[in-house]
Amino acid sequence: MAGVAAFDEMGREGEPARALYRKVARWLEETPAELLASRRAQAEYMFRRIGITFGVYGDKDAAERLIPFDIVPRLISRAEWRKLEAGLTQRVKALNMFLTDVYGARRILNESIIPPELILRNPFYRPEMIGRRAPHDIWAHIAGIDIVRVDDESFYVLEDNARTPSGVSYMLENREVTMRLLPDLFARHSVAPVDDYPDELLACLRSVAPRQDRSEATIVVLTPGLYNSAYYEHSFLADKLGVELVEGRDLFVEDDQVFMRTTLGPRRVDVIYRRVDDDFLDPLVFNPQSVLGVPGLIGAYLAGNVTIANAVGTGVADDKAIYSYVPDLIRFYLSEEPLLKNVPTYRCREPDGLKYVLERLDQLVVKEVNGSGGYGMLVGPHATQAQREQFAAKIKADPANYIAQPTLALSTCPASFDKGVAPRHVDLRPFVLSGADSVRIVPGGLTRVALKEGSLVVNSSQGGGTKDTWIVDDIEDED
Amino acid sequence: MRIRISHETTHRYAPPARMLIQNLRLTPHGFDSQYLLFWRVALDIDSAIKTSEDAHGNVVSTFSHHGAPIERLTVTARGEVETSDSAGVIRGTAERLPTDMYLRDSPLAHVNGALRAFAIESAGGAQDPLDALHRLMAELHRVMSFDPYQTDDPDSAAEAFALRRGRARDFANIFIACARALGAPARFVTGYRAFEEPDGEAGAHAWAEAHVPRLGWVAFDPTVCICADPGYVRVVVGFDARDASFASAAHGMSDDTIESVIRVEQARFQTQS
Structure with missing residues (x-):
C-alpha cells in the first residue's frame, strides 16, 4: 500500500532501464511531449470511433463511458510469459478437476482438504449440477486469471474468474489501436500476436459441441442485452467469431433441444457462450422472475443436447472462500507444486491463522469470507487503533468468517499524462481457454492500470484504465 | 391409509x-x-x-x-x-444432495435477526435436537395465526413472521429458517393432506422436514403442530417454497x-x- 516501494517494470527513476524496456525508455525520452499528447488525443479519438464503451450502472449522464487508455505499452518477456503460461494452464486444469470433483465424488471434502461447509453452504455451489458432469469435464472454458507482480521474480494470482470474465475485447482493441498509433515502436519489438484469440475461442467452443460433426455446430453468444455493462464486448465477440449474438427471447426450447429463431425458421443451437449469470439462465429452474434467460434451457443442458460455456455452477471455483485453497487443489488433483503463487492467506477458522492475524492486525488486510465490495473489510495499516480493536472483537466472535492477507506492493509501469510520464500500478488478466482437446492461451492479456497517483485500484468503475500488453522476445538487437 | x-x-x-x-x-x-x-x-x-x-x-x-x-x-x-404411520420419520427416500446442504441459506427461508432470536428462545436451551425442534414447532404454532386467505401475500419467512400470520407455506418457511438457525438441516415439503372423516380442509398442503441425528428426516407440520401422520402425502421437497412448488x-x-x-x-x- 502507500509508502511501500513498488517494483517498477521499466526501472525506477534515476536508474538504468531494465533491458526489456530499453527501447520503450528511449522512445519516451526522445519523443517530444507534444507528440505524446497528440498520440493520446488520437487514441481517444480512435476508441470513440470504434465505439468501445463501458456502461456504468447508476450513472445516467455517463451511461456509456470510455475506459481510459494509456498509450505506453506494458512489456513482459517471452521467458516470463512461458512461466506464466505453464502456471495458468496448471491452475485452470486444477480448477476444472475441482469442479468435476465437487459436483461428483466430492473426494476433496471426504479427504478433508476443504471443510465441507465451505462448499455445501456456498451459494455458488449449484444443487442442480450435483451428480452431473460437464461435457468432457470442462467447466470453465473461458477463465480470466488476475495476476500481479511484486518484483523481478514473483507473480501472484490475485483472483480467479471462472464465471463470465470480461475484458478480452480490450486486449484486442488495444493492440489494434497501438499498432496504428505507434507503428515504429511496435516494429522495433518482436511482439507476440493476440489477434488469433477469436479463432482460438471458436475452436475451443467447437471442441465441446455435443454433435458428432463439430464443424457443423451452431454457436451463439448469449447476452443479457443492451443495458449490460459489457454489451459492447458481447457484440464485439459475436462479430469476431462470426456467430449470432442472441438474447434469451431469441432462443426457445422444445423437447429438450435449443433453437434460435431466424428469418429462415428455427435453427438448432449446439453451444451457448453465455454472458448471463447462472441465476438468470432459466426461469423454470433458477430465478423465476428472470426474463433474460430461456425457459427449459437447463433441461436441454442436462439432457446433453446443448453445451453451455462456461458451465453452470463454476462460481464455486472462483469464490473468495475457495481461493486460499487453490494451491492445495493443485497438489491434490495434479500431484504437482503450484507454479504460480497465491497471495498468502491466513484463515482465521484455523487456530494458528487466528493467532497470527490477531497479532498483526496493523499489517494485514482482513476480509469477510462472504463479504463483497469492500464491505466488512479492515485495511490494517490504514485503520486506527480503536478500529483494529473493534475488528479484533468481531473476528474472535466468528473466526470462520474471516481471512487475512498481507498488503501487496503491485508493480508499476510508466504511463503518459499531460504533465509527463509517471509510474502507475498495474495488474494483468490473461485469458485461458479450455477445450476438449487442449488448453489455449493467447500470449498477452488485459493490463489494467490505476491512473490515479498512488492508487492500487485498477477497476474500470473506479478510475482504472487499460494498456496494451506486449509479450516480447527476450533477445532484441540494440538498434 | x-x-x-x-x-x-x-x-x-x-x-x-x-x-x-x-x-x-x-x-x-x-x-x-x-x-x-x-x-x-x-x-x-x-x-x-x-x-x-x-x-x-x-x-x-x-x-x-x-x-x-x-x-x-x-x-x-x-x-x-x-400410507402408514411412522411417527413422522421419513425413511427410504433416495437422497441426491448431502444432508448438510439443507443448512444453506435460501431466499424464502432466510434467517434474519428476529427469526434467529425467536428460534433460540423457542428451543429454550433444549440439548436434544428433536426436543428443540418440537419446542420450536409448538412455539411457532402459538405465536402465528393461520390465515389461509392471507392477502398481504408475504413472500419470505421474515415477512410472514413480522405479520405473525400466514398460510401453511409461510409456517413452513419460518420453521425451516429457524431450524437451520438452530443447526438442523431443514427443507420444505409440498403435498396433500387427507382426513379420516370427510372434511372440507383436505387438499394441497405444505409442511417441513428437519434432519435429526440418528433418526433422519422428520416431518413437522407447524401449521397444525403435529409430526406428519398417515394423512400426509409427500410429493415435492425443496430448500423453501420457491423450488418445492x-x-x-x-x-x-x-x-x-x-x-x-x-x-x-x-x-x-x-x-x-
Missing part, C-alpha cells in the same frame, strides 16, 4: 399462448411409509411428457409446445397411495389464469374404479 388424489389445473391464456413449457412436480416418490399404488400425469394437448429428476430428486415431468396458439390447457395428476411454467407474453381443483379423499369406501 389409502388415499386417492385428483389434482386438476386449468390454464387459460390471453392472448392464446404460442409457446408453453412447464416443469411439473406432481408425482410423488414412494418410500417406507408411502407406497404408490398408481400415479398418472396427463395433458389435454398433444404434447409428449418427459420425465427426469431435479436437484432434490423430485420427479419432474416436462412438456413444451410451440406453434398453434393454445387458449386452454388442463394438467391432470391422478393417483392413489397407501408443484409446477414452474413459462408461457411467452400471454397472461395465465389458473384454476385448480384438488380432491384428496380416503379410498377406503371406494366402490369401483
